[in-house]
Amino acid sequence: MSIESDQADGLTLNPTQLQALHRGKQELLQLNAKLSEAQEKLVQSEKLASIGQLAAGVAHEINNPIGYIFSNFGTLERYLVDLFEMLAAYEEAETALAGTPTGARLKALRGKVELDFLKQDIPTLMAESKEGISRVRKIVQDLKDFSRVDNNQEWILADLHQGMESTLNIVNNEIKYKARVVKQYGDLPEVECLASEINQVFMNLLINASHAIQRSDGCITISSGRADDQVWLEIADNGSGIDPEHLKRIFDPFFTTKPIGQGTGLGLSLSYGIIKKHQGQILVDSQVGVGTRFRIVLPIDQRRNDALQQPAV
Numbered sequence: 001m002s003i004e005s006d007q008a009d010g011l012t013l014n015p016t017q018l019q020a021l022h023r024g025k026q027e028l029l030q031l032n033a034k035l036s037e038a039q040e041k042l043v044q045s046e047k048l049a050s051i052g053q054l055a056a057g058v059a060h061e062i063n064n065p066i067g068y069i070f071s072n073f074g075t076l077e078r079y080l081v082d083l084f085e086m087l088a089a090y091e092e093a094e095t096a097l098a099g100t101p102t103g104a105r106l107k108a109l110r111g112k113v114e115l116d117f118l119k120q121d122i123p124t125l126m127a128e129s130k131e132g133i134s135r136v137r138k139i140v141q142d143l144k145d146f147s148r149v150d151n152n153q154e155w156i157l158a159d160l161h162q163g164m165e166s167t168l169n170i171v172n173n174e175i176k177y178k179a180r181v182v183k184q185y186g187d188l189p190e191v192e193c194l195a196s197e198i199n200q201v202f203m204n205l206l207i208n209a210s211h212a213i214q215r216s217d218g219c220i221t222i223s224s225g226r227a228d229d230q231v232w233l234e235i236a237d238n239g240s241g242i243d244p245e246h247l248k249r250i251f252d253p254f255f256t257t258k259p260i261g262q263g264t265g266l267g268l269s270l271s272y273g274i275i276k277k278h279q280g281q282i283l284v285d286s287q288v289g290v291g292t293r294f295r296i297v298l299p300i301d302q303r304r305n306d307a308l309q310q311p312a313v
């Protein structure tokens with residue numbers, strides 16, 4: 001019901017009531033705008049999730065052909081060694097054929113195909129291609145590890161450093177121009193967790209750290225260690241730091257200080273949920289202009305996790 005229709009019905013409102021109504025209307029409009037914004041962000045995060053799934057699927061598909069290309073390459077390399085040996089023998093025979101028409105043809109052909117150059121260049125090309133294939137294989141493996149397409153959503157014993165390395169490889173593109181990465185890994189036992197979800201947390205923290213860095217000597221320090229029946233992992237940056245006013249809101253869904261398109265405001269709230277599901281803690285320590293340090297603490301085993309006794313949602 002609008003204010004105008006109230007008046008049309010013969011209802012008379014005093015100025016205070018009118019003002020209150022106006023305020024109410026303004027608040028509703030604002031709420032509406034917030035809702036549309038939230039919906040937009042949800043759609044965006046949904047898109048991101050499906051892109052992740054797609055990437056994992058593609059990685060899975062590529063893995064197989066890359067596997068046989070890699071293995072055939074090994075065989076091809078061995079064959080080439082044999083072929084070169086054979087060629088050397090032919091070259092020796094060439095001297096014996098000097099002066100004959102066959103000898104002349106061999107000599108001419110050798111010049112035409114630039115045999116000496118080929119002998120040098122083929123091994124180089126092979127080595128470069130092998131390096132390229134190895135890199136593709138590594139990326140595919142990292143994508144697979146990251147999304148854990150093989151064992152979706154399973155509690156497993158995982159090496160968190162390995163998860164961190166895979167995640168670093170995946171976000172390397174985002175980080176490499178912003179910061180160097182310093183690793184101070186301690187000794188970690190394998191930790192019972194949903195590995196792909198923990199990797200998701202690592203990714204959110206790493207990308208946030210990289211976004212926060214605007215200086216040329218950007219640095220992200222990753223450290224880890226064990227304390228009794230828990231492990232801890234820290235990701236620290238020398239970026240902008242977080243305003244104390246914002247600090248209490250960073251884990252709220254949709255809270256972001258980034259322009260639309262760069263931030264959804266969901267990274268930390270999702271990460272919080274994931275760590276909580278693991279009966280762990282996520283803590284933050286930040287100083288404006290100095291940097292930010294996130295600390296994740298996780299129990300090594302989940303035996304006392306009541307949430308695991310309930311059906312998964």
Ligand SMILES: Nc1ncnc2c1ncn2[C@@H]1O[C@H](COP(=O)(O)OP(=O)(O)O)[C@@H](O)[C@H]1O
Pocket residue numbers: 204208209212237239240241242246250251255256257258262263264265266267268269292
């Ligand atoms: N390492 C960091 N340094 C500075 N600010 C950070 C850092 N990590 C998170 N923040 C702040 O917390 C907000 C929420 O983070 P997040 O939930 O990941 O959402 P988003 O990255 O999409 O904005 C960010 O917009 C930013 O203001």
Ligand SMILES: [Mg+2]
Pocket residue numbers: 204207208263265266267268
């Ligand atoms: Mg984020």
